[in-house]
Amino acid sequence: MAPPADTSLASGHAGEAGTAPLSVAAAPDAPEGPQSQPGAAAAQAGLMAPPPSGLADRLSRGRRQVVDSAMLALIALVxxxxxxxxxxxxxxxxxxKTSKGPVAVLEAKGAGTGPTWVFFHGFASRASDWHD
Structure with a gap:
């Protein structure tokens, strides 16, 4: 005798192992196009507008230049x-001296006998200066 068919997926409910439905069919009388997408009405009403991406989006150009110069001074100080x-x-x-310009090197004598480790680091380093 064949095992009973699992109807939990067909009804849209999760199965025993917490699996999601394989497919969800739209209602036969649902409109086609962007209106049928979830949240389409909210997006058209402007309720789902993305937030500003950063401080620069919220500041005027003059204030942005002041913030940029203050950040550069802070980075240099750090x-x-x-x-x-x-x-x-x-x-x-x-x-x-390297082909791209001088590089500051900080080194100290270690206490162990292991190999030398080299770290390229820097809070204010700019990787764009080092690519070819």
Whole structure:
């Protein structure tokens, strides 16, 4: 005798393992096109407009320039504080010339016998300056 058919998927309810329905058919009298999409009426009424993507979208151009220059000054300050704190902990700083320009190198003698580790890092580094 064949096992009973699982009708939970056909009725639109989740199955025993929590599976979702395989397909959902629209009602035969449902309109076609964008009106039949969920949330279409709310989107047309402007209720689902995306929020501003950032601070720049909420500021006028003049205020945005002030914020940008303040952020650049803050980034430079954080970079200097970071470098000074590493130098106080025993790191030595020197510059190495590369084809893209000088690179600041901070190094310190390690206590172990492991290999040298090199980290490319920086709070204010710009990766766009280093691609070819």
């Amino acid at each position: 970079g200097r504080v970071r470098t000074l704190s590493l130098r106080r902990r025993g790191f030595c700083q020197h510059f190495v």
